[in-house]
Amino acid sequence: MSTSSTLYSRLRGDLRLSMITLFGALTFVGIAPFVAIRASRAEWLAAGLDAGMMLIIAGSVAYVWRTGRTELVGSINAVVVSLVCAVLTGLLGEAGHFWTYTALAANFMLAPRWLAAACCAVLLSAQLWLGSFSDLVAAAAFLTSALLVTLFAAVFVGLSERQHRQLLAMATLDPLTGAPNRRALEVELPEAVQHHRQRAEPMALAVLDLDHFKRINDRHGHEIGDRVLVDLVARIQGVLRKRDRLFRLGGEEFVLLLPATSAGGARAALEKVRRAVEAQPMGPDLRATVSVGVAMLAAEDDWPSLLARADEAMYEAKRRGRNQVRMYPPSLLAGDRRGGNTDPQPLPATG
Structure with a gap:
């Protein structure tokens, strides 16, 4: 921008x-x-x-x-x-x-x-x-x-x-869930990247995708699917800090901005989010899980590259079986240029 x-x-x-x-x-x-x-x-x-x-x-x-x-x-x-x-x-x-x-x-x-x-x-x-x-x-x-x-x-x-x-x-604002939408993300994320870079503070960005959402819609109907999205946002926001920002990117995909957060803090926060989503059924015979990809802000990043790395890590979580959190560390940027291993890394278990 x-x-x-x-x-x-x-x-x-x-x-x-x-x-x-x-x-x-x-x-x-x-x-x-x-x-x-x-x-x-x-x-x-x-x-x-x-x-x-x-x-x-x-x-x-x-x-x-x-x-x-x-x-x-x-x-x-x-x-x-x-x-x-x-x-x-x-x-x-x-x-x-x-x-x-x-x-x-x-x-x-x-x-x-x-x-x-x-x-x-x-x-x-x-x-x-x-x-x-x-x-x-x-x-x-x-x-x-x-x-x-x-x-x-x-x-x-x-x-x-x-x-x-x-x-x-x-x-x-997304009219269904009340979460900030893509337009809000495109305004706030560049400002957050600039703010954290100027202050040399860590920042994490995560992409979350509701697993098997098409199956939920096909089996239970779109009205139930909408309710699941609303419940999903409520559960995620219920375990976030006040300064964290959850955006609906579109469909069943969300972006979570974790300001002033280290890799360890992001690991703990996102595992907490994942467990909160899967903890309780969202309806009769209806459980939901999320696949999460997270990237830490690197010195070379602009906001599209940061979002792209988090998105890539999310798709890796999908490929590895869903209902998990995968991290794409900033150090892998150097690996990209050297031709080294660039697979997103799994987050260690937190308990």
């Missing part, structure tokens, strides 16, 4: 990241001319506040892309924008009020609702205290219009976030 595709996938999949990025770009384009104008007029304090706000927001956008901490960065931006807007009101007088509406709307797009509401309350209080209104009616008109903008922003952002969650679930 190209860099541009990865960036687009992140923006498409994370609404708040998109908002923070758009806010940063628009802030730079919109505020930079006023920094120049105020500097030319020797309004150094106002120009400095604007420039400082731009630098903080630009730095926060770079930080959020590197770390993914959207809630923290959005909160910082909302606080900074509200404080700068309040101070500018005291410096610029009536002209400062015009920036208030932008800040009120931006707060809800950037920060959690409780913090956005608090920032808006502080900002409006500062506007009323520091602002220069001709009379009480003018102040009341400003407050009413500002509260309406705040209300509309809160409602709009709330609806947008809910619709985004619904669309994201439809696009990335």
Whole structure:
């Protein structure tokens, strides 16, 4: 996957990241001319506040892309924008009020609702205290219009976030089992590979295939087959850690991502998964087993090669009799190049 595709996938999949990025770009384009104008007029304090706000927001956008901490960065931006807007009101007088509406709307797009509401309350209080209104009616008109903008922003952002969650679930979750689907895998796996490579941490990837699934469908019907898949996912997820990720690749095939996991840890986890699947019948005269192939992340890997090695190990488990776990170690990559033995290796028994 190209860099541009990865960036687009992140923006498409994370609404708040998109908002923070758009806010940063628009802030730079919109505020930079006023920094120049105020500097030319020797309004150094106002120009400095604007420039400082731009630098903080630009730095926060770079930080959020590197770390993914959207809630923290959005909160910082909302606080900074509200404080700068309040101070500018005291410096610029009536002209400062015009920036208030932008800040009120931006707060809800950037920060959690409780913090956005608090920032808006502080900002409006500062506007009323520091602002220069001709009379009480003018102040009341400003407050009413500002509260309406705040209300509309809160409602709009709330609806947008809910619709985004619904669309994201439809696009990335398997409707039958509720597990993340292939599209989610193609987004998360490249990120996981990059993350673990940068930190030199071990990572395991496993491919699981339900044994004799066609026979189950033929003998018991597709409705029972669907129930078996749902039960299979529930059993697997019941023995996983919270950070592990199970994806439905298609049909009866699944992919399991085990972050920050050594070969020994993967061995124990996958044997636990295998035993959980075969432990209890899934219905009258119906037992299910899985064949599992696992590969450890190697320095030479990209995500397709890692997935391919795990898939090859899974097919080896099928060939060797099913209901077992086979490992394709990263060291065999060197064997591939030297023409050495490249058969996936069986996992030792764990108890």
